[in-house]
Structures are given as C-alpha cells and as structure tokens.
Amino acid sequence: MVSPTFVIIGAGLAGAKAAEALRKKGFDGQLILLGDEHHRPYERPPLSKDILTGKAERESAFVHPQSWYADHDVDLRLGTQVAGVDRAAHEVVLGDGSRVGYAKLLLATGAEPRALPGAQGTLQLRRFGDTERLRQVLESGSRLAVVGAGWIGLEVAAAARQAGLEVTVLEALELPLLPALGPEAARVFADLHTAHGVDLRLGVKVAEASATHVKLADGTRLDADAVLVGIGAVPNTALAEAAGLLVDNGIRVDAHLRTSDPDIFAAGDVANADHPFLRHPIRVEHWANALKQPAVAAAGMLGTDEVYDELPYFYTDQYDLGMEYLGHNEGYDRVVFRGDVEAREFIAFWLKDGKVVAGMNVNVWDVTDPIKALIRSGTTVDVDRLADPSVPLPEAGTDRTGTPA
Numbered sequence: 001m002v003s004p005t006f007v008i009i010g011a012g013l014a015g016a017k018a019a020e021a022l023r024k025k026g027f028d029g030q031l032i033l034l035g036d037e038h039h040r041p042y043e044r045p046p047l048s049k050d051i052l053t054g055k056a057e058r059e060s061a062f063v064h065p066q067s068w069y070a071d072h073d074v075d076l077r078l079g080t081q082v083a084g085v086d087r088a089a090h091e092v093v094l095g096d097g098s099r100v101g102y103a104k105l106l107l108a109t110g111a112e113p114r115a116l117p118g119a120q121g122t123l124q125l126r127r128f129g130d131t132e133r134l135r136q137v138l139e140s141g142s143r144l145a146v147v148g149a150g151w152i153g154l155e156v157a158a159a160a161r162q163a164g165l166e167v168t169v170l171e172a173l174e175l176p177l178l179p180a181l182g183p184e185a186a187r188v189f190a191d192l193h194t195a196h197g198v199d200l201r202l203g204v205k206v207a208e209a210s211a212t213h214v215k216l217a218d219g220t221r222l223d224a225d226a227v228l229v230g231i232g233a234v235p236n237t238a239l240a241e242a243a244g245l246l247v248d249n250g251i252r253v254d255a256h257l258r259t260s261d262p263d264i265f266a267a268g269d270v271a272n273a274d275h276p277f278l279r280h281p282i283r284v285e286h287w288a289n290a291l292k293q294p295a296v297a298a299a300g301m302l303g304t305d306e307v308y309d310e311l312p313y314f315y316t317d318q319y320d321l322g323m324e325y326l327g328h329n330e331g332y333d334r335v336v337f338r339g340d341v342e343a344r345e346f347i348a349f350w351l352k353d354g355k356v357v358a359g360m361n362v363n364v365w366d367v368t369d370p371i372k373a374l375i376r377s378g379t380t381v382d383v384d385r386l387a388d389p390s391v392p393l394p395e396a397g398t399d400r401t402g403t404p405a
C-alpha cells in the first residue's frame with residue numbers, strides 16, 4: 001500500500017511541532033511543510049525580547065536545526081505561498097498554480113498584526129525582518145512612539161527604554177492590557193512602565209500615524225524616529241474561508257482540532273477550538289498553545305483522536321518583571337492578591353463564584369502546577385488563605401481542616 005501524503009500549511013511553531021509530532025507518532029508517509037517565509041520555522045517571543053535587545057542571536061529562535069528536516073524526511077518548502085485548498089480534489093494549490101495532493105491537511109497559518117487604518121510607514125512586529133528594523137531604531141534612534149499597550153507594545157516599550165530611547169505609548173483604553181487582565185492587575189503594568197519613564201498616554205485616540213509621527217484625535221502631534229503599531233493580531237483564515245470551512249474568530253475546530261472537513265485540522269494562533277474544561281471555544285494566540293496543540297492535531301490526522309484541554313498559558317518579560325499567566329479570567333467577579341503588589345512580587349488570582357479561574361505569578365516562580373491544580377479542582381476557595389503567603393499554595397483552596405472551603 002502507498003503511504004499517504006500529509007501536508008501542513010504554515011511553517012511557524014505550530015507547523016514545525018506538528019511535523020515533529022507526526023514523525024514521533026510513527027507517520028512514515030510523505031510529509032510536506034509549506035511556508036511563505038524564507039526562514040525555517042522559528043519562535044516569535046524572542047523577537048520582542050532578547051533578539052530585539054541584542055542579547056540573543058536569531059539562531060536561538062529556530063524550532064529545529066536545519067538538518068532536522070532532512071533527518072526526519074520532512075519536505076520543508078520555504079518561500080511557498082499557498083493560494084488555495086481544493087477540498088474536492090484533496091489538493092493544495094500553490095501560488096505558482098501547481099498542486100500538491102494530500103490525504104490529511106493541517107492549517108497552521110497563524111495570525112498577522114492588525115493594521116491601523118490609514119497608517120503608512122509605521123512598523124509592526126511579527127517576523128525576523130520586523131525585529132531587524134526595530135532594532136536599528138533602538139540602536140540609532142532617540143524617540144519611539146508605540147500605538148497600543150498590549151503585550152507586544154509593552155515589551156517593545158521596555159526594550160526601547162532599556163536602550164535609552166524616549167518612549168511614548170498611546171492606548172485607547174483606560175489602562176494597558178485591560179481586556180486581558182482587567183483593571184485590578186492591569187494597573188501593575190501601568191505603574192511598571194511609568195516607573196521606568198515611559199510616557200504612557202491612556203484613553204487617547206490615534207487619528208493619523210506615519211513613519212515619523214502620530215496625530216491624536218484631539219490634534220496633539222507627536223514626532224518620533226519610528227512608530228510601532230501593536231494593536232493585536234488577526235487570524236489568517238483566508239484559505240479556510242475560501243475553501244468553505246467553518247470560520248468564526250479563527251478556524252473552528254472541535255476538541256480534536258478537526259475542522260468542519262474531517263480530513264483537515266487546524267492548530268496554533270489560527271484555531272478556535274472547543275475546550276472541554278472551559279466548555280466554550282477559545283482561540284489562544286500564545287506560544288504554549290502553538291507548542292502543544294500540534295501533537296493533538298497530529299493524533300487526529302493519524303486517526304487516533306486525542307483531546308486538547310490545556311489551560312491557556314502565557315508569559316512575558318518586561319524590565320525586571322517576569323510573569324506567567326494561566327487560565328481564562330472571562331467573567332471573573334473578584335481578584336485576590338497574594339504577596340507584595342507594590343514590590344511586584346505576587347500572585348493574582350481571578351475568581352468567579354468563589355472558584356479560581358486564572359492565576360498570574362509575577363516574579364514568583366515554580367507555582368504553575370499548584371495554580372493549575374487550583375483552577376482544575378473547581379473548588380470554592382478560602383479567600384483569606386489564598387491571600388496569605390504563609391499558607392502553602394496547594395492548601396490554599398481548602399479550609400484549615402483540609403476540607404474544600
């Protein structure tokens with residue numbers, strides 16, 4: 001019997017990890033990994049951190065060594081734009097019109113930075129080339145304007161301040177990271193950046209942006225050596241939409257990461273997946289998700305369905321603040337802090353109906369497992385014990401007798 005061909009579209013972290021998982025799970029058919037970038041798959045978090053600041057080289061970001069692809073018989077085709085998916089023919093259509101047949105297909109097309117309408121000549125940050133451009137600004141410029149106080153905007157602001165630039169961050173909402181953290185914890189990041197000399201302008205509307213200036217809706221003009229736009233990302237769903245797959249805030253997949261076509265799967269930033277623990281679909285634009293989802297998609301492609309129900313996990317590094325976030329705080333009704341918020345050494349817990357739904361450790365380490373256990377336990381917590389650093393975290397979800405509160 002001829003071995004089937006599996007095709008992966010998108011040579012980012014999720015695409016590379018899917019190829020790895022397929023080989024690990026014993027797939028011995030032809031495996032083709034198609035990517036429109038000219039670099040082999042790499043991880044993006046260092047682009048706004050150590051590669052940007054010059055502490056790390058590009059080489060450190062690659063998912064696999066160059067030799068890995070040949071060693072594992074992965075046909076990596078870079079600089080290859082996929083133009084369409086012909087589901088009826090089970091073929092992928094490439095930009096040059098040629099076709100590649102597939103038995104199973106994985107869409108790992110990721111996301112792209114959201115564009116600021118009307119902006120021209122501004123910088124964005126998603127690819128190696130973007131980091132190079134921004135790094136030149138950090139090396140030779142003196143003023144940077146950042147539109148958007150999300151994760152990427154704030155990480156770049158921190159890198160630029162550390163490089164000695166004057167930095168202005170412009171944010172439409174009342175606090176940075178407000179949608180992700182809510183007001184209680186978002187304040188920590190506002191204070192952090194203000195303390196490091198960032199001119200943080202909140203609740204402002206950008207009316208116009210170019211390579212060297214930003215104009216606000218109230219007429220204020222800011223000149224800079226460069227303007228970075230970091231206002232979120234949009235999933236690359238065009239191929240899926242054109243192919244008639246179900247798309248709704250990303251490519252809709254079930255908990256096995258299977259799309260509305262049983263032979264097509266999706267993983268990483270582009271996938272909006274049913275989540276058995278959260279009990280609603282979720283699209284996660286974070287590194288850990290792109291790292292771990294592919295193994296589940298690979299299992300499904302091989303006909304041995306697994307379920308993806310990892311809690312969303314995210315990390316950031318800004319100045320001397322390191323943080324990890326776990327869970328999903330949507331609809332929370334209370335935030336409990338444990339530790340010293342002023343000193344930025346604490347854990348924040350988001351609670352809903354008395355249960356922990358998310359946790360964020362700031363400059364406190366090795367607590368991911370107990371936070372995960374608290375969330376997964378679904379028990380009502382004793383808030384006083386949760387807030388008390390002298391109570392070991394694994395016991396914080398119970399009363400003094402060890403009974404769930």
Ligand SMILES: Cc1cc2nc3c(=O)[nH]c(=O)nc-3n(C[C@H](O)[C@H](O)[C@H](O)COP(=O)(O)OP(=O)(O)OC[C@H]3O[C@@H](n4cnc5c(N)ncnc54)[C@H](O)[C@@H]3O)c2cc1C
Binds near residue numbers: 111
């Ligand atoms: C600057 C930056 C910093 C980040 N920092 C953090 C962090 O600190 N912590 C964290 O948890 N997460 C972070 N992230 C998020 C994390 O990097 C992403 O979640 C992860 O890269 C998603 O991987 P992916 O493979 O799903 O998508 P991507 O990395 O976007 O890869 C998708 C690939 O598919 C290609 N592609 C798309 N369409 C086509 C097509 N039609 N034909 C061929 N190829 C195509 C794209 O060009 C791209 O190469 C950061 C992201 C960025 C940009």
